[in-house]
Amino acid sequence: MSIELHKISKTFGKFPAVKQADLVVQTGELVALLGPSGSGKTTILRIIAGLEFPEAGAVSFEGVDVTGISAYKRRAGFVFQSYALFNHLTIFENIAFGLRVLPRAKRPPQNEISNKVESLLDAVQLSGLGKRLPVQLSGGQRQRVAFARALAIEPRVLLLDEPFGALDAKVRKELRRWLRAFHEKTHLTTLFVTHDQDEAFEVADRVVIIDRGTVQQAGTPDEVRNQPANAFVRDFLDLS
Amino acid sequence: MAGPISMVTRHQAGRRATAESPPVKVVLIGVVLLFFGLFLAMPLVVVFHEAFKRGAAVFVSSFTDRYTMDAIRLTLIVAAIAVPLNTIFGLAAAWAITRFHFRGKTMLTSLIDLPLWVSPVIGGLIYVLLFGRQGWFGPWLQANDIRIIFAVPGIVLATTFVTFPYVARGLIPLMQAQGSAEEEAAATLGANGWQIFLRVTIPKIKWGLLYGIILCNARAMGEFGAVSVVSGHIRGKTNTMPLHIEILYNEYQFSAAFAVSSLLAILALVTLVLKSIAEWHATRQLEAGARAGEPQS
Amino acid sequence: MGYTWIYLGIIVLLPFAGLVLKTGTMGWEDFWKAVSSPQVVASYKVSFGISFLAALTNGVFGFLAAWVLVRYDFPGRKLLDAITDLPFALPTAVAGIALTALYAPNEWIGQFFSPYGIKISFTLIGVYIALTFIGLPFVVRTLQPVMADLSVEVEEASATLGAGRWQTFWRVIFPSLLPSLLTGVTLAYGRAVGEFGSVVFISGNLPFKTEITPLMIISKLESYDYNGAAAIGFVMLAASFVIVLASNALQGWDARRRGQA
Numbered sequence: 001m002s003i004e005l006h007k008i009s010k011t012f013g014k015f016p017a018v019k020q021a022d023l024v025v026q027t028g029e030l031v032a033l034l035g036p037s038g039s040g041k042t043t044i045l046r047i048i049a050g051l052e053f054p055e056a057g058a059v060s061f062e063g064v065d066v067t068g069i070s071a072y073k074r075r076a077g078f079v080f081q082s083y084a085l086f087n088h089l090t091i092f093e094n095i096a097f098g099l100r101v102l103p104r105a106k107r108p109p110q111n112e113i114s115n116k117v118e119s120l121l122d123a124v125q126l127s128g129l130g131k132r133l134p135v136q137l138s139g140g141q142r143q144r145v146a147f148a149r150a151l152a153i154e155p156r157v158l159l160l161d162e163p164f165g166a167l168d169a170k171v172r173k174e175l176r177r178w179l180r181a182f183h184e185k186t187h188l189t190t191l192f193v194t195h196d197q198d199e200a201f202e203v204a205d206r207v208v209i210i211d212r213g214t215v216q217q218a219g220t221p222d223e224v225r226n227q228p229a230n231a232f233v234r235d236f237l238d239l240s
Numbered sequence: 241m242a243g244p245i246s247m248v249t250r251h252q253a254g255r256r257a258t259a260e261s262p263p264v265k266v267v268l269i270g271v272v273l274l275f276f277g278l279f280l281a282m283p284l285v286v287v288f289h290e291a292f293k294r295g296a297a298v299f300v301s302s303f304t305d306r307y308t309m310d311a312i313r314l315t316l317i318v319a320a321i322a323v324p325l326n327t328i329f330g331l332a333a334a335w336a337i338t339r340f341h342f343r344g345k346t347m348l349t350s351l352i353d354l355p356l357w358v359s360p361v362i363g364g365l366i367y368v369l370l371f372g373r374q375g376w377f378g379p380w381l382q383a384n385d386i387r388i389i390f391a392v393p394g395i396v397l398a399t400t401f402v403t404f405p406y407v408a409r410g411l412i413p414l415m416q417a418q419g420s421a422e423e424e425a426a427a428t429l430g431a432n433g434w435q436i437f438l439r440v441t442i443p444k445i446k447w448g449l450l451y452g453i454i455l456c457n458a459r460a461m462g463e464f465g466a467v468s469v470v471s472g473h474i475r476g477k478t479n480t481m482p483l484h485i486e487i488l489y490n491e492y493q494f495s496a497a498f499a500v501s502s503l504l505a506i507l508a509l510v511t512l513v514l515k516s517i518a519e520w521h522a523t524r525q526l527e528a529g530a531r532a533g534e535p536q537s
Numbered sequence: 538m539g540y541t542w543i544y545l546g547i548i549v550l551l552p553f554a555g556l557v558l559k560t561g562t563m564g565w566e567d568f569w570k571a572v573s574s575p576q577v578v579a580s581y582k583v584s585f586g587i588s589f590l591a592a593l594t595n596g597v598f599g600f601l602a603a604w605v606l607v608r609y610d611f612p613g614r615k616l617l618d619a620i621t622d623l624p625f626a627l628p629t630a631v632a633g634i635a636l637t638a639l640y641a642p643n644e645w646i647g648q649f650f651s652p653y654g655i656k657i658s659f660t661l662i663g664v665y666i667a668l669t670f671i672g673l674p675f676v677v678r679t680l681q682p683v684m685a686d687l688s689v690e691v692e693e694a695s696a697t698l699g700a701g702r703w704q705t706f707w708r709v710i711f712p713s714l715l716p717s718l719l720t721g722v723t724l725a726y727g728r729a730v731g732e733f734g735s736v737v738f739i740s741g742n743l744p745f746k747t748e749i750t751p752l753m754i755i756s757k758l759e760s761y762d763y764n765g766a767a768a769i770g771f772v773m774l775a776a777s778f779v780i781v782l783a784s785n786a787l788q789g790w791d792a793r794r795r796g797q798a
Binding site for chain 2: 553556598601602604605609611613617619620621622623624626627628629630631632633634635636638639645646666669670673689692693695696702705727728730731732733734738750751752754755758761763766767770773774777778780781
């Protein structure tokens, strides 16, 4: 499932967060959206998710326009920087949430939900912790639950908003490796936002560099490093 | 590649993904407004309407009645005693609770909340049991011709009891949030206890203090249940405004009853306004303090 | 420090000790007779029962009010917010006669109901309305800070997982507000049970029908039955105590759930 953004613009009050941005994520790619704070990268991600609506431009999944479709119908898995877990539900119920809110016609029976959740818990290496509450888990564990929860709905695309930002360095490294490995296995179209260029370069197939609401450059890590498109890219990546 | 450009309207662009649809919002707001209008606003409207129903002349004449003036005077006297006493207590208690660690601190805090939980009638009952004719100190008081129950001192006691939490409760959260760093700094500069209190603490807490005093006063002037028990309802001597309103009402002097009520209603409105102002200032002060980087202990 | 304790001692502890001791000296039989006489028991049903209904009503409308005040912006919102505290600031006697005037058969609102033979003044309905009036601020003020603190992202997460607006509310938002709602309702209940001034006027004090328990205490005192008054007072005190404990327990549960214990 590919993602296409065509001339997306979004203004908050008087502040133009995104200006005529174009972006393509091919099916199965893992793309990093890299840029300084306030560059609009999170806004772009949220527009793709359906959490914000652009004033102009179009968002499509695999060529089908989804711009006007609300978040809850888009099936774009989203992982928040702050995890946004449901604190009153157990880990199991958090992950099962997306399945439980499906319309009755599509809702799977209980044992199917159970199996699915258990296998996801395994995939994120949290088996056996199903009955715990989020408040009882560490930051890294909670982030993995957030992943599992988003994956439970079999999303068409996966969107990650600075997923490792709130974690300490060691956990960040582990999760980065885990993400890369996971992507190798599943090839789910993934777009993640970060301001950490090491992270972007290490994990992503392609890097898209954003500043002040516009795309500065898009290319593989090597391309960007060796052929920076403009002064900003050079500065930002600290290339001389 | 890129699909057809879809021009999303401005209206849709402003829509948040997690908000209710406009019709739902309008209905909810409407329901709440209706409920508030019915339950809260209408009683207020009624007071003023009934007070002025028979014209301004009747309204004014309600206050020329001697007993009404006595009631107003008594209410003011009681408030003038109870509020300062409770203010001192509130300051002392808030200081003790937020600055010291001691056993029984939670008990003290719970005790302070006590009058809020207990029926005001019980607030009056306990004093009658102590000082009434059949009470513990009853015989002794009678022997010495001291009258507490069915006299002004009883009313003051009962009112003080019912309203003593308000100043403390206004101060405690504020002082806890503010921390004691400034007081400690003043101490290192050589200021003694009183100086610290007057020059450092009071200015810091003045809005919270005002808030508490305003509420305390409103309750003191308006207290009915507790005072009803201890007062004896003697016109001219032991009737406060709320009790006098009751008497007027029971005698079918409705206009007069509502006229006096309108005074208290105005007091209530003024209280609400002052309360909002004090709250606003107190929050602003806290935020300014936090912004200036003062350490919050 | 010392001042605090002395003050408390005189104003609070001594009188309460008096109440408790008085009850203690009464003897079990007398005590039981006083607190279980039919008229008193009828008053329990009114005070405790109607307060419960009023508290529930406040739960519903207080929740709506807090929601609307915190999450929506509309002309008059600040005014609505300020007026929420009216039942708290208005003297109970004033509220009492105002409500009575409002719902009397020929007046204002009462006149809409009298053609149908529905009386509000001097009935339990009137008591219910007065108690609802009294308790409203407690629910709203308890819920407002908690609602304001709700995380938007959690709601967004729920949306991305496919939950519609109602599902998000019911499965995510409401459960996290439930403890505070219960706390607020408990506070409103505690207040309503002890309420006197706002109710005695509209209730008409019909024996066995619309008498409230605080009124029973007063009538015992007026007939110099100090023992009886103390006994009923003790029961009310005990009930208040239980309500306070429940409220504190709920607040503790809430704090633990939100990871702040």
